[in-house]
Amino acid sequence: MKPALPITLLVLVLGAAAPWLISAYELSLLGRFLAFSLVALGIMLTWGEGGILSLGQGVFFGLGGYALAMHLKLEGLDIANGDMPDFMTWSGVSALPTLWRFFVNPWLSLVYVVLVPGLFAAFFGWLVFRRRIGGVYFALITQALALAFATLLVSQQALTGGFNGLTNFSTFAGYDITSQGAARVIYLITFMLVVAAYFALRWLLATRFGTMLRATRDGENRIRFLGHNPLPYKVVAFTIAGSLSGIGGALFTLHAGVISPALVGVVPSIEMVVWVAVGGRGVLWGAIAGTLLVNFAKDEISSALPSLWLYALGALFVLVVSFLPGGIAGMFSNPRLPPRLLRRRQEVVE
Amino acid sequence: MHESAFLIGQVFNGISVASLFVMAALGLALSFGLMRVINMAHGEMLMLGGYLAYLTLLVVPGPLGILVAMPVAFLGAAFLGGILELTVIHRLSTRPLDTLLATWGVSLILQQAARNLFGAIGVQVVAPTWLDHTISFSTGILSGLTLPDTRLFILLVAALILGGVALLINKTRLGLYVRAVNQDRPTAAALGVNARLVDLTVFALGTGVAGLAGVILALLGPVTPTVGQSYIVPAFLVVILGGLGSLVGTTIASLMVGLFTALIEIYVDVSVAQVLLLVFVILFIQIRPQGVIAVRSRALEG
Incomplete structure (x- = not known):
C-alpha cells in the first residue's frame, strides 16, 4: 500500500524543514532514529518481503558504524609520524594496526561503510542460503553471529576500543562535525538518504525482483519446481539490507558521536526487528514509522522509568506479534497479510 | 602438569559443559521437532531453576537441600512452561518466526522481573559439602589432573535425565505418541492421538528439564x-546441529559443541572461541544441512 500523494508531500516538506522547526535535542534524536530506519527498511525487505528473519542486523549496523568511526579516530592524526588514536596508546599498542591503515582516506572509508557490510552479508547469506537453511535456523544463526560479533569487539580492546567503543570525534575530511550547523547538515543528509532508500526500495519491490522475492517467501519449493533458483533473490535482498544497515550505522555514529558493542549486540539487533514488527512488516513506510514511534516511546519511557522500558518492550513484542501481525501500517491497509501468515498448519505440514 | 593430563582435563571440561548444553537444548529440540517453534524464553527457564534452587535452600538448608531443589525447579519451570505454551506459543504455532519474537518478549519480561525481585547482581547458591571434593591424580601420566565433584555430579544428572527421557520416548505410550506426531502430525491426529496434549506435555517436560539444569548452573x-x-x-x-527433534542428534551435537569449545580454548581466548564455534557450525551445515541425525520423512517442507 502506498500512502496518498498529499500525505507523502507533507511528510517530505516537514522532514526537510525539521531543522528549523524543532529543538537541537529533538533534531539529534530524530536524526538518530532516521538512521535506524535505514536498518528497518532493510529488515522490511528481507523479513516482510523475503520471509528471512535476521536477528543479527546489528552486526551490519556495527560494521558500517565502525568503518566510519575508525576513520574519524584517525582524522587529524599525523600517521606517518606514528600518531595513534588515544585508546590505542592507553592499551599499550606500539604501532597503528594494519587494519586501521585502510581507513586513513575519508572517501574510501565512506565506500567501506557500504561495501564491508554488503559484502559480508552477501558471503554469509550465500553460505547459509545455498544449503537451504532458512526460517528459524537462519534467525538463530544470525543471533549467534550478533553475539560473537559483540563479544569479539569487547575482547579486542586494542583494535576496537573494547567495551567503550569509539568516541570523541571532531572532524570529517576537515569539516567540523560537532557544531550546531554540522548537526543540521548531517540530519539533512540522513533525511535525504532515507527518502532515497524508501523510493529506491519502492521501485525495486515493484519490479520482477520484488515479485520473485515475495514468491520465494510464500513458496520457495514451488519456485524451484517452476525452474527458478531462489538463491540469488535471497542473497541480493540480504545484501541490500546489510548495506542499508551499514549506512544507518555510519549515520548513527555521526549523530550520536559514538559507536560501541552495546549498540550492535543481540538485544539491539532484535530490537531492530520490533521496530518493523510494530510499524508493519508488509509496508515500507511502516518500517520508518515504527522505528520513529518505538524509539521516541523508548526515549520517553526509559528516561522516566528505566525498568519499565524492558517490560514495555517485552509486552510490545508479545502483543504486536500475537494480535497485530500487520503492525500499525496493517491497520490502515486492507487486511491482506502475507499468505504465509494466514496459512493453517495442516497445509504447511504437507 | 603432564601434557596428556591437561588434555584429558580439557576433554572432561568439554563433556561437562556438553552435559549442560544437552539439558538446556533437550526441551528446545523436542518441541522444535513437534511444533517447529523455538522458545526464546527457554534460557529464562534455566534462570528460574537457579532462583528456585536459591529459594529452596533458604527453606531447606543443609546437605540435602539441593536434592529437594531439583524437583522443585523441575515442577516450577514445567508449570511456567505449560502456561507459556497455552497462552503464547500455541496460538502462534503456525507462524514459527513470530513465535520466536513473542517468546523473546516473554524472555525480556522474565529477566526484568528477576532483576526487580532479586537484584541485578545475582544470588549465590552454595554447593553442599558433599560436593565440595575434587578427585586428584598425583601419580602416573594423569598426574596433576583434578576433577571437581560438582562437575562429576553434572555428568551424572545429565546422564540420568537423558536416560529417563530416552526411556520415556522409546518405551512408553506417551513416547509413542510423541514419535508419531513428530513423524506425521495429521495422520497421528487422524488416528486419535491428541496432538495438542502431546505438544503441551513435551513443552512442559522440556522447560522442566531446563529448570533442573538451572539448579546445576547455580552450583x-x-x-x-x-x-x-x-x-x-x-x-x-x-538444536541446529542436532537435527529435527532427535534425542541422539541433540546429544551428539551437544558433545560436539562442548568439546569443540573446550579444546579450542586451549589455543585462543573465549571470545575468539565463540567466533570459531559459529564458523564451525556454518561449515558443518555446508556438509550436513539436515543436522547430525535426520528424521526420515516424506514431507518436502515442514
Missing part, C-alpha cells in the same frame, strides 16, 4: 537475571 556460579542467556545461544546452535 557453578552466581544466579543472575541473564544467566540463561550465556547458555542459550550455544543451545540454539546445538
Whole structure:
C-alpha cells in the first residue's frame, strides 16, 4: 500500500524543514532514529518481503558504524609520524594496526561503510542460503553471529576500543562535525538518504525482483519446481539490507558521536526487528514509522522509568506479534497479510 | 602438569559443559521437532531453576537441600512452561518466526522481573559439602589432573535425565505418541492421538528439564537475571546441529559443541572461541544441512 500523494508531500516538506522547526535535542534524536530506519527498511525487505528473519542486523549496523568511526579516530592524526588514536596508546599498542591503515582516506572509508557490510552479508547469506537453511535456523544463526560479533569487539580492546567503543570525534575530511550547523547538515543528509532508500526500495519491490522475492517467501519449493533458483533473490535482498544497515550505522555514529558493542549486540539487533514488527512488516513506510514511534516511546519511557522500558518492550513484542501481525501500517491497509501468515498448519505440514 | 593430563582435563571440561548444553537444548529440540517453534524464553527457564534452587535452600538448608531443589525447579519451570505454551506459543504455532519474537518478549519480561525481585547482581547458591571434593591424580601420566565433584555430579544428572527421557520416548505410550506426531502430525491426529496434549506435555517436560539444569548452573556460579542467556545461544546452535527433534542428534551435537569449545580454548581466548564455534557450525551445515541425525520423512517442507 502506498500512502496518498498529499500525505507523502507533507511528510517530505516537514522532514526537510525539521531543522528549523524543532529543538537541537529533538533534531539529534530524530536524526538518530532516521538512521535506524535505514536498518528497518532493510529488515522490511528481507523479513516482510523475503520471509528471512535476521536477528543479527546489528552486526551490519556495527560494521558500517565502525568503518566510519575508525576513520574519524584517525582524522587529524599525523600517521606517518606514528600518531595513534588515544585508546590505542592507553592499551599499550606500539604501532597503528594494519587494519586501521585502510581507513586513513575519508572517501574510501565512506565506500567501506557500504561495501564491508554488503559484502559480508552477501558471503554469509550465500553460505547459509545455498544449503537451504532458512526460517528459524537462519534467525538463530544470525543471533549467534550478533553475539560473537559483540563479544569479539569487547575482547579486542586494542583494535576496537573494547567495551567503550569509539568516541570523541571532531572532524570529517576537515569539516567540523560537532557544531550546531554540522548537526543540521548531517540530519539533512540522513533525511535525504532515507527518502532515497524508501523510493529506491519502492521501485525495486515493484519490479520482477520484488515479485520473485515475495514468491520465494510464500513458496520457495514451488519456485524451484517452476525452474527458478531462489538463491540469488535471497542473497541480493540480504545484501541490500546489510548495506542499508551499514549506512544507518555510519549515520548513527555521526549523530550520536559514538559507536560501541552495546549498540550492535543481540538485544539491539532484535530490537531492530520490533521496530518493523510494530510499524508493519508488509509496508515500507511502516518500517520508518515504527522505528520513529518505538524509539521516541523508548526515549520517553526509559528516561522516566528505566525498568519499565524492558517490560514495555517485552509486552510490545508479545502483543504486536500475537494480535497485530500487520503492525500499525496493517491497520490502515486492507487486511491482506502475507499468505504465509494466514496459512493453517495442516497445509504447511504437507 | 603432564601434557596428556591437561588434555584429558580439557576433554572432561568439554563433556561437562556438553552435559549442560544437552539439558538446556533437550526441551528446545523436542518441541522444535513437534511444533517447529523455538522458545526464546527457554534460557529464562534455566534462570528460574537457579532462583528456585536459591529459594529452596533458604527453606531447606543443609546437605540435602539441593536434592529437594531439583524437583522443585523441575515442577516450577514445567508449570511456567505449560502456561507459556497455552497462552503464547500455541496460538502462534503456525507462524514459527513470530513465535520466536513473542517468546523473546516473554524472555525480556522474565529477566526484568528477576532483576526487580532479586537484584541485578545475582544470588549465590552454595554447593553442599558433599560436593565440595575434587578427585586428584598425583601419580602416573594423569598426574596433576583434578576433577571437581560438582562437575562429576553434572555428568551424572545429565546422564540420568537423558536416560529417563530416552526411556520415556522409546518405551512408553506417551513416547509413542510423541514419535508419531513428530513423524506425521495429521495422520497421528487422524488416528486419535491428541496432538495438542502431546505438544503441551513435551513443552512442559522440556522447560522442566531446563529448570533442573538451572539448579546445576547455580552450583557453578552466581544466579543472575541473564544467566540463561550465556547458555542459550550455544543451545540454539546445538538444536541446529542436532537435527529435527532427535534425542541422539541433540546429544551428539551437544558433545560436539562442548568439546569443540573446550579444546579450542586451549589455543585462543573465549571470545575468539565463540567466533570459531559459529564458523564451525556454518561449515558443518555446508556438509550436513539436515543436522547430525535426520528424521526420515516424506514431507518436502515442514
